[in-house]
Amino acid sequence: MDKNLLIMTEMPEYFVSLADKNFNTYKLWLNKNEDDYLSEIRTDMDAIAVMGGYKITPELMKSMPNLKIIACYGVGYDAIDINYAKSLGIKVTNTPEVLNDEVADTAIALMLCVYKKIVDADSFARNNSWLNGDFPLTKKFSGTKLGIVGMGRIGKTIAKRAEAFDCKISYHSRNKKDVKYKYFTDLNQLAKEVDTLCVITPGGKETEKLINKEVLSSLGKNGVIINVARGSVIDQDELIYSLENNLILAAGLDVYTNEPNIPEKLINLKNTVLLPHIASGTVETRNAMGQLVFDNIKNYFENKSLISEVV
């Protein structure tokens, strides 16, 4: 297809290889001086492919007169000014659905690992500490009360998994959803009711520091927090303070405020399981995401309907 595709950031091989075969690709990240390269080519670009968290500014969109579509790899599109894109008639797509299972798997893995201290237990076994006595007892996960913050596609998938662990599920979201779980309009009230609070809202301004000091205090000293959404949704400093002072029990985190930086204080805390944003990070799921980024761009230029246009 004789279309020019700007790939802004390094992207998984599976996608890049598909793109190379079907478009004229321009790989920004391979250039030493990205600004110069961008200035040189931007007026000719028909499409952008980009990793989810990478910021596409209004200025950039404005400077690309032929730009028709921005295809994001990932479900979050909080780094793109959607309204501005709309105003220029630029389509924006993301990769929902294909990662629901994977993110839900990661959320449950974090819960089990936090409750059962699996990471510590593995190092206890490898250190041969077992020769000196048993690993301390931990805390039962199944049958606990799970509060899900954000009952979208992934939230529902987490709920489905957690039900099989006999968890009592309730949730908070902007609006009540058509699900059988108990709805809380008040996030603080939910936090008070549950053992675990699992955050899976969209990122962006609307949810910034939604999990603040008050919510953490409502969750209380036996409460566990899990974040597989965006680092921005939790007030990270307050979270660290709560963990350091045992105001909450523990945390399982896949995302952070300023990735890939994880604060030293968080790293030093024993009552955490820390993952480097791997929620969707399996070969199978990343290939499916890459395929969807590609299919959206291809469909656009073949005048077919977009598979996952951001509303």
Next chain:
Amino acid sequence: MDKNLLIMTEMPEYFVSLADKNFNTYKLWLNKNEDDYLSEIRTDMDAIAVMGGYKITPELMKSMPNLKIIACYGVGYDAIDINYAKSLGIKVTNTPEVLNDEVADTAIALMLCVYKKIVDADSFARNNSWLNGDFPLTKKFSGTKLGIVGMGRIGKTIAKRAEAFDCKISYHSRNKKDVKYKYFTDLNQLAKEVDTLCVITPGGKETEKLINKEVLSSLGKNGVIINVARGSVIDQDELIYSLENNLILAAGLDVYTNEPNIPEKLINLKNTVLLPHIASGTVETRNAMGQLVFDNIKNYFENKSLISEVV
């Protein structure tokens, strides 16, 4: 109650405290010379409480004329000669049911941790390796084919959890069970069909090295093995050989042949998650198990029916 209870091994505080309040307790493990102590008291003992894996020999049973009941803490009673106990009219109880959830949670935790390399990912995050690039992609767990070896109470609970991860479940056991999952009379055939083989059979002679070289070879280089049963069920040397030579993909183990010893070779293998036999190791579950050990002994001497007599 004026009955003499011999507690053979160190046991959880919750149980010991219940026992102290209700029986005359004799704590073998607190004595420097256990043999001398045993010789001195054994003819007076009415009951034994013991941790699951501890061997109660026919000789010992024979030397205790008043012994009426052996109450095991744990679901496995492979360390007791049941037929010999029967022949002497000694009742044997275990603690089934109350740990089904916990062991199933541990099995699923092991699967998720093996597939998604959670332990490595946590140390990657804590090492700040993330600053130099993303964690390598892993392997999707949900939707995989899971073969359960042993479709008893815990096997069924594992299956229930795994169904919520959209796993395709099949199983092998001595007899076909009244479950909807596909039954394999031939364990090798099951191993060939599945991605993950999860072992949850009873221990003892009948299942010794059930998972042998041939089964591991049938499982193949993309296969994962999970063991939450007994170390004896797997030929540990063959397992290590298979892992070292990538004849299977990975293993998640909670049990070993000669606990608490874990072979150095196993510890050095990157494609393993190793737990120090913590499958039932939470406060909630261990208290429930302790209560059941106590209730069985109490019921016996109050002429009530036993709650969980070993058949």
